[in-house]
């Protein structure tokens with residue numbers, strides 16, 4: 001999306017040129033250099049003119065870019081009061097005919113302002129009269145890479161890891177710089193480089209030098225580096241006999257390790273930890289709590305102003321009744337026990353990044369602890385790299401959900417931005433979908449999800465529509481008809497996928513292990529909660545997981561007002577019907593259809609809607625370059641096959657329980 005293609009509308013181009021006549025960028029720092037380079041290359045691309053970007057202010061400058069303390073630029077366009085609202089990262093962008101100012105309290109804020117300004121031109125918006133004050137809603141806007149040190153990527157579908165550990169630190173791939181530009185352009189200011197299923201080697205000097213090289217590249221773009229910490233590292237790296245967080249030698253080891261890391265990377269962000277989850281080591285191995293584990297690491301980074309982000313994604317074989325409940329049961333009692341520099345990172349839902357799940361009951365339930373949102377940008381459970389799914393609607397559905405923790409309008413967004421419970425630390429992260437593929441993210445449309453994550457972390461009030469539109473205009477074309485149709489595909493794509501994969505609240509019925517394609521019949525894995533049959537519970541009576549008070553009682557983890565929307569099968573929001581209820585095959589749906597017929601309807605609608613996506617895309621042939629047009633067309637063919645695969649597999653399998661026919665107006669699934 002940083003292509004800076006020439007502005008093709010001559011009237012607009014003329015207006016832009018009039019505003020841009022004489023640009024100046026004030027200040028001197030590595031970030032200011034980045035601003036200069038970005039501005040020069042963008043203006044050249046957009047207008048075709050090679051601008052000289054000056055560095056000292058004269059009365060003839062028309063575009064003035066710089067930090068406020070270079071602030072001969074202030075009045076009358078920018079006031080001190082306005083600057084106060086900005087904090088460290090907010091920016092001001094004001095323009096009247098012949099004069100534009102982009103400023104903020106730090107150079108990085110100015111960089112954010114510049115990218116906003118460029119976006120306006122990239123998406124053909126007017127730039128002559130602007131009055132924009134933009135402050136990020138969240139402090140930590142992050143990507144989590146699940147990149148292994150051998151360059152494979154856990155749940156990565158876009159090639160290998162972009163971190164070339166072998167050639168670092170000496171070789172700085174241009175990709176690192178472009179990655180940093182892309183992140184800064186959407187406000188992402190923190191990254192973890194390594195998989196949460198962590199390898200302790202990343203903490204050794206040979207690798208810390210490489211991490212430092214990346215941190216040095218990212219710093220001018222306002223991006224802090226975090227690492228994942230393997231809890232057993234003191235045993236693995238230093239041969240201590242234990243990793244018990246209350247053991248003095250263990251504490252000392254981590255303190256020294258933190259000091260060592262900060263000697264390489266003075267602004268190191270801190271640690272992200274997955275502990276006692278899916279076989280990872282953790283404090284519970286020593287009968288200590290998550291809080292005791294987190295606090296030990298938090299003490300080690302505190303003198304350096306680092307933080308610890310501790311994941312709440314835990315579930316164990318000992319909890320076979322309902323995996324949904326475990327994170328809440330384990331973490332709520334620890335509320336108030338975490339140090340000030342600890343955040344608890346919670347996945348958007350209680351199971352695992354499904355195409356649709358209700359928001360995680362931990363949101364709103366730990367008022368004394370800052371909770372960080374974890375979304376998954378990589379499409380582990382959403383068709384991986386062959387399916388076109390725009391995730392902004394999924395992200396927003398969760399952020400806008402009301403927890404009712406402090407009465408109406410206690411949205412998840414207000415929990416994670418810290419405003420509901422007054423937390424200074426706050427943030428949101430996405431598991432990255434980035435890899436070595438030439439288009440970075442696998443599917444040519446998948447970059448939109450990286451983009452959406454950043455834009456929503458900056459401002460979760462942006463609409464999915466606005467985000468899709470910006471991204472399409474920058475990445476593909478400003479052609480109005482193209483934008484209109486393609487945006488509709490994007491906006492409907494997630495619901496379409498839910499229809500052909502997991503309608504009516506079904507979940508986790510993907511094939512096990514790789515999670516690609518359907519596998520609702522799988523029942524032979526030794527941990528019950530790894531088997532899809534555990535989640536759909538289809539039988540001769542009906543289908544769905546009873547999580548109400550007559551079932552697993554997971555629904556009781558939500559506040560009463562929330563519960564009310566879901567606990568009565570007659571009134572439950574049908575999006576979540578089979579999430580919370582075991583409904584009979586003949587249960588009457590709001591459409592008047594029986595549940596079985598509704599399932600048939602949904603799966604078939606999903607397939608038909610992919611055909612609609614194909615038809616809409618075919619209309620764009622003359623509007624898109626041949627390469628991307630063809631790639632997306634081929635992938636839509638694959639997506640259609642996969643949608644049919646899902647429909648056929650699920651309906652034929654569930655039919656063995658419902659014992660009812662698939663209505664004759666639908667295509668009859670091919671049993672082969």
Ligand code: GCW
Nearest residue numbers: 146154155196197274313352
């Ligand atoms: O979604 C599951 C994935 C695992 C992942 C785990 C987690 C990193 O299948 O691959 O491990 O979640 O989030 O820790």
